[in-house]
Every structure is written in structure tokens, then in C-alpha cells.
Amino acid sequence: MNLKRVGNQTVVFAKPPVILSSYSVVGPKEGQGPLGKTFDKVWEDELNGEKSWEVAESKMLQEAMNGAINQASVPKEQIDFMLAGDLLNQIISSNFAARQMALPFIGLYGACSTMALGIAVGSMLIDGGFAQKVLVGVSSHHDTAERQYRLPTEQGAQRAMSAQWTVTGAGSVLLGSDGAGPRVTSATIGRVIDFAVKDVNNMGAAMAPAVADTILNHFNDRQLRPVDYNLIASGDLGAVGLALACELLKQSGMDMGTNFTDCGVMIYDESQDTHSGASGCGCSSVVLAGDILQRIKAGELKRVMLVGSGALHSPTSALQGESIPGIGHAVVIEG
Known part of the structure; x- marks a missing residue:
């Protein structure tokens, strides 16, 4: 096979x-x-x-x-x-x-x-x-x-x-299966990572380790580096989680450069009082369906990696004192 x-x-x-x-x-x-x-x-x-x-x-x-x-x-x-x-x-x-x-x-x-x-x-x-x-x-x-x-x-x-x-x-x-448009060339399926974060008001911290793990595994699997991508966008760590993910990647020897950002940081500005930024399934989906795909189609971006980040908790698990497991899944889209 x-x-x-x-x-x-x-x-x-x-x-x-x-x-x-x-x-x-x-x-x-x-x-x-x-x-x-x-x-x-x-x-x-x-x-x-x-x-x-x-x-x-x-x-x-x-x-x-x-x-x-x-x-x-x-x-x-x-x-x-x-x-x-x-x-x-x-x-x-x-x-x-x-x-x-x-x-x-x-x-x-x-x-x-x-x-x-x-x-x-x-x-x-x-x-x-x-x-x-x-x-x-x-x-x-x-x-x-x-x-x-x-x-x-x-x-x-x-x-x-x-x-x-x-x-x-x-x-x-x-x-x-065919037609005109950007292509999905690869996908990296993440592992559930739990660093024992229990604060439901800090989901970025709970998700950052999983995003960093998926990014590292993607680069190791493909033998590529951040400079090989025009944009790497997590979705959605927010400002706190993005900073933590960058630090974790740096500790692992991976300098993400200037092409690494987060959909939760992109969608709002400071005047909108969202604190650490955005979250929710809709965040990365609308940023991808709007801004990112439009920039790919315009030729501004050639290769993009979207790393969706998820906090896998529930109200019940939080009330029972469980920590918040995180997940990160990545897809690569090329123009």
C-alpha cells in the first residue's frame, strides 16, 4: 500500500x-x-x-x-x-x-x-x-x-x-476533486496536550502547547521551516496564547520569524475591548474564508498553514476541577 x-x-x-x-x-x-x-x-x-x-x-x-x-x-x-x-x-x-x-x-x-x-x-x-x-x-x-x-x-x-x-x-x-482555486496540499493531525491549565478565562494558555506541538511535528514531518510559508496562522490562541506558543517553539529551537500570527489577534483591534482577542469556531473559519483566501487568490500569499486550536473542556469538566486539554490541527493551503 x-x-x-x-x-x-x-x-x-x-x-x-x-x-x-x-x-x-x-x-x-x-x-x-x-x-x-x-x-x-x-x-x-x-x-x-x-x-x-x-x-x-x-x-x-x-x-x-x-x-x-x-x-x-x-x-x-x-x-x-x-x-x-x-x-x-x-x-x-x-x-x-x-x-x-x-x-x-x-x-x-x-x-x-x-x-x-x-x-x-x-x-x-x-x-x-x-x-x-x-x-x-x-x-x-x-x-x-x-x-x-x-x-x-x-x-x-x-x-x-x-x-x-x-x-x-x-x-x-x-x-x-478538481477545478480552479487554492489547493489543500497537506494536513497535520494534532495530539491532545494538557499542561494542567484549569483557568477557563485563559484558554490561550491551555491551547498553546498543543499548537506548538503540531507545528513542530509538521515541520519535522515535512522537513520544512517557517520561512517556507508566507503565513502561519493559529486559530485562535489570542494574544496571550500566541506569545506562549512562540516561547514554547523558541525553547524547542524553532524561531517562527515574522510570519506567525493568530486569527484571534487579526479579527479585532484594541478599541473593541476584547482583552486577549478572539476565540470560537467561527473565528478561524471567517478569517480563512475571508481575508486569507482572498489574499491567496490575489497572489499575495503562496503557501499558508492554518493551525486550528481547540480547548477541549466542557462546563461540567470545569466545575469538577478538571484541567483543559488542548488540540491543534494544521492544514496547508497553496495558491
Whole structure:
């Protein structure tokens, strides 16, 4: 058997899948940020006419996925699988969206790493000959995440400076076996790493070791270095986690240079009072579907690595005093 796996954790695609289209939908706060003009649609408010934040999030995910389908001008019947995930219990946003999309559905949970995980799994399905077109979508919503993971917003509790602001957004990409567009050339599947961080208001610290581990394994597997990439974007460590990941990589002998940044740092600016930056499944998905893919298509970026980062905790595990395991999944996209 001709294995496509290289080294410890990386797969290299023999026929790299193509990103045929992408679509992003965000809330008003995200639309006011530095990347506002790169998003396809900006909602005027967090509910968008729906009866609850949870219903609004599921509708946002549907809107992003239908947007990607329409952008590619591909009949829905030609899509072999829909891969989706979100932050809510039992990934209800994705499940309810799948109910409306009526496509063969694979639900994924990687917390904030779900977009990178979805692209990796979708690309494996295509390169493995199991599908020709795969729709990938993820979502998060600031208010649904606050209700589930933290305090009721009505309490007006003060947020820690290390805390991140969950993005209200949904991003989607349509992958194809052929066609025109950026190509997904490889993927590095991460390991769960736990440095015993228990502070749910400092998820960047919990995720940084896993991101650093995935980056190191990717470079070792591929025999490459940071200078071989125009952009390496984690998603989403925030400012605190990004600094920690850089320090961990430096201690391992890896100087990341100036091309390493974080989607959670990119999407907001200091005037928006998000403290350490952004988090949420929607963060890396809308930054990828908007800014990053637009820059690849414009020829500004030739080779990009997106390292999705996830904090794999739950309200129950946090209340029981468990530490926060982290995960990092990487995909490489080339123009």
C-alpha cells in the first residue's frame, strides 16, 4: 500500500483537493473590526430576527454553507458530504443546520480547531476517492458560548484580561476533486496536550502547547521551516496564547520569524475591548474564508498553514476541577 502519511502526524495529498468557494457571515462587532470588509455578509444584530441566539447561530451556519454552494454554482445534489461543527452541547447548531441542508452529514467536534479539522477530513475523503465534493462549515456565537460556558451576560460580570471574546460568525468552504482555486496540499493531525491549565478565562494558555506541538511535528514531518510559508496562522490562541506558543517553539529551537500570527489577534483591534482577542469556531473559519483566501487568490500569499486550536473542556469538566486539554490541527493551503 502506498501510504500518504509522512512522518509522525502528517498526510500529503496525492491529488490536492481544491477550495472551489468560500463564504463568511459575521455579527456586527466582527464587521466593525479590521477585517470587516473581507466578510461576505455582516448581520446588523446578534439575533438577526430569530427567537434565540442558538437559533440565530444555526441559521448563520446555514447561510454560510448555502453561500459557498451558490458562489461555486454547484448543484446541491452534487455534494457528497457535509462536515460541520460548533461549540454547543451535542453540536446542536450543526445538527439543526444539517436537518435543513438535507445532505449526508458528518458532525465534527474539535472546539475552535473544527474548521481546520473539517478541511483535513474533507480533503482525506476527496483524495481517498470517497467523495468528489465536500462542504465544510463551522460556527460560533458570542452569546450562545457565554450562556453555555461562562456567566449570563445580564450579570455584567467583569472579564479577566486573559479572556477572549467568542466570535459571532460562520465560515464555509466547498472542497472539490478538481477545478480552479487554492489547493489543500497537506494536513497535520494534532495530539491532545494538557499542561494542567484549569483557568477557563485563559484558554490561550491551555491551547498553546498543543499548537506548538503540531507545528513542530509538521515541520519535522515535512522537513520544512517557517520561512517556507508566507503565513502561519493559529486559530485562535489570542494574544496571550500566541506569545506562549512562540516561547514554547523558541525553547524547542524553532524561531517562527515574522510570519506567525493568530486569527484571534487579526479579527479585532484594541478599541473593541476584547482583552486577549478572539476565540470560537467561527473565528478561524471567517478569517480563512475571508481575508486569507482572498489574499491567496490575489497572489499575495503562496503557501499558508492554518493551525486550528481547540480547548477541549466542557462546563461540567470545569466545575469538577478538571484541567483543559488542548488540540491543534494544521492544514496547508497553496495558491
